Amino acid sequence: MGLGVRVGLGYNPRMGLFFAFDGIDGVGKTTQLQAFVDWLRGDGLAVTVCRDPGSTPLGERLRGILLASDEATPIALRSEMLLYMAARAQLVEEVIRPALAAGRVVVSDRFLLANVVYQGHAGGLPVTEVRGVGVVATAGVRPDCTFLLDMDPVLAGARMQRTLDRVEGRGAAYRQRLRDGFLEEAAALGDCVRRIDAAQSVAQVQEAVRRAAQPYLQQYGSRRSAAGR
Numbered sequence: 001m002g003l004g005v006r007v008g009l010g011y012n013p014r015m016g017l018f019f020a021f022d023g024i025d026g027v028g029k030t031t032q033l034q035a036f037v038d039w040l041r042g043d044g045l046a047v048t049v050c051r052d053p054g055s056t057p058l059g060e061r062l063r064g065i066l067l068a069s070d071e072a073t074p075i076a077l078r079s080e081m082l083l084y085m086a087a088r089a090q091l092v093e094e095v096i097r098p099a100l101a102a103g104r105v106v107v108s109d110r111f112l113l114a115n116v117v118y119q120g121h122a123g124g125l126p127v128t129e130v131r132g133v134g135v136v137a138t139a140g141v142r143p144d145c146t147f148l149l150d151m152d153p154v155l156a157g158a159r160m161q162r163t164l165d166r167v168e169g170r171g172a173a174y175r176q177r178l179r180d181g182f183l184e185e186a187a188a189l190g191d192c193v194r195r196i197d198a199a200q201s202v203a204q205v206q207e208a209v210r211r212a213a214q215p216y217l218q219q220y221g222s223r224r225s226a227a228g229r
Contacts, residue, residue, distance in 0.1 A: 015227070016100030017220040018142070019213065020052075020111040023149035024178045026156030027198040028205065029109055032149060035206045036213070037107050048099035051109040053087035056094045062087040081119040081130060085137040088112065092141050100141075103224065111143055113185060113193070121181025122174055145216050147209050148186050149198035153179050156198070 019036075021029045033049070040047050053063040062083050065073060075083070088111070099106050112134040120127035153175035186193040194212040198205055 015103040015223070016106060017216060018096070018100060018106045018108070018144050019216070020108045020113070020143040020146045021149065022110050022113050022117075022146055023182060023198065024151075024153055024156050024175055026159040027149040027151050028159070028202065029149055031202060032147070032198075032205055032209055033107060033109055035202075036209055039206075039210060040105055040107070046102075046104045048095065048104050048106045049108075050091060050095050050106065052091055052111050052114070053084055054091075056087075056090045058090045059087040077119055077123050077125060081115060081123075081125060081133070084115050084119070085133055088115075088134075089137040089139075092138050096141060097139075103227075105220070108143070111146070112138060113146055113148075113182075116185060117178055117181035121184065122177035142192075144192065145213065146189075146193045147212065148182055148193050148195045149205065150179070150182065150195050151198040 021033045021036075023029060037047055037049055053059045053066060066075070066080065066083055066087075091108075096106050096108070112131075115134055116127055116130050119125050120130040153172065157172070157175060183195070186195050196205055196208045196212065200208070
């Protein structure tokens with residue numbers, strides 16, 4: 001898979017760099033993402049951080065509906081998938097695409113892969129349909145590299161010492177299907193998804209993330225240098 005965002009929407013798609021973090025709940029995405037962003041910024045890079053769903057007024061409102069734990073608003077699985085897609089479409093238009101056009105590094109907490117796995121592999125919707133809707137919702141924008149933080153669902157579940165949201169509370173069998181789906185997608189997508197063993201220490205996981213990011217950062221730096229000549 002080559003670098004760069006595949007779009008064709010009137011700007012140079014190779015100016016910016018797009019990373020995403022994904023995996024089942026409880027693997028430490030938030031901790032690792034923040035450490036990675038701090039490292040990038042410490043190296044002088046301009047970084048835009050976002051979460052999916054969220055990071056726009058529309059996205060945050062939809063996030064509240066999607067993740068509410070009280071079940072006050074029943075949401076059918078296909079409707080759930082489309083609400084995530086709507087939030088993501090707004091995120092791409094309002095945050096990600098402008099940042100990439102400006103040559104920034106974008107780091108997102110989840111992206112389309114999560115929909116494919118949560119509503120497709122684990123939920124039961126046809127994976128090809130979810131992926132096809134995702135291409136439309138994102139206008140073809142996709143991460144250069146996704147860090148898949150992977151660990152046993154039982155161990156990951158034990159880490160979540162909080163009230164579970166609507167999706168997190170779907171039980172052990174659902175979480176196992178999630179993990180299986182992420183691993184299947186990673187095998188199919190190749191080098192653009194980097195599996196990281198999240199059962200390691202926080203420092204070891206972060207080291208693995210940075211090591212996986214290096215080839216992308218090197219090519220990004222080369223593009224910036226060439227553009228500055």
